[in-house]
Amino acid sequence: MRDWHINSVGSLEPGQDADDFDLPDGDYRLYRFLTELEDLQTEVTNETAFLKQLCPMVRRLLTRSFWLQGAFKEPNPDTGWSVEMLYDEPDFPLTVQMVAWQPGTVSPIHNHAAWGLVAFVDGLEKNIFWQEQVDGHLAKVGEHIFEAGDIVTFLPESIHHIEATGKDTVISFNIYGKTDYQKRFKFDPKTHQKTLF
Template sequence: MAISTNGMHSQDWLVNDSGDYIALNLEELALPEKPYRLYRFLTELEDILDTITDDCLRIQAIMPLVRKLLASSYWLQMEFSEPPIDPGWSVEFLYDEYEFPLTIQMVAWLPGNISPIHNHATWGIVAVVGGQEKNKFWRKVPTLKYPNRIECIGEKILVPGDIIGFTPDAIHCIEALGNEPVVTFNLYGVTAYEKRWKFDSVTHQAKNF
């Protein structure tokens, strides 16, 4: 299970608050002579957070580092827990330091499982390491009666090597496809939990998630 390093079948995506999913130019990946270790990744990541405040630009600056980390440090790709049948998914924390504005996880989903429709209330980056993951993208279309009404505006199937970034109010849901677990490397900023929602596309309601 290894993330693509040649870019042939890989793509970087950015999903904004309006639900638009934008294909980004994929930078040529040059692996360093020495392993690109997690501590170096975190150091460079902190520099980006200190200098870039725009979420879209920040995500685009971080994505090449994520690709380099996963291609160079193969051990990370195996740092996940086999998901149990109930609830059908698992989360393995790789890094979560008090008062440091980052959380890094390895997440695994059993095939057939579907997440709630949700936002993240922070910027986030997800790199697919194994399996196939279908993302559906949603947009808020409020009315006087239903201020949390949403509509689906598209979907994309992500495969190993693909990386997708989300702005804080981007709304999506995921479905694990195929016959093997979907394994992803997930990186998030500081979550504003009071602004994190799950949406019901039938009743047009939203609840804290």
């Protein structure tokens, strides 16, 4: 269990070990977390540095506001996934959501065109990382199976797809920054076509 950071070319870098995390005393509620998140985003403009500082705040939140870990919807049997939006405000570029993936579900290859943080609460999620080549082809650059207690961060240009591996529903807490919808793509690995979504 640790923090992980995916850089702009799809490489996975290990961050802080969960064993080295010092849990502060006292309550830590969602509204306080959101306030501190907004402050941090203003203070730390480098996205990589910002995401590294966000991880311990999320670890604290999911421990001190434990209810969040159960605030998900069962996956839709038709699509294999579900999203429970916990925070989304018009004209404010942050969303907080719980995502659930039914075992065996595979996502399309995509970027997010926003910074992102995913904290795993249950199940095993295999992430496959891709990098776009100069000729437009996609190259697989790595993979990793995340487990409960792992936190992974993404940069806007990070490309991945996921597989809900293992036998349990994959539950994760997700935060995304402002999405640039002109740059958010799904990628077809066979035709090398990009589709805005």
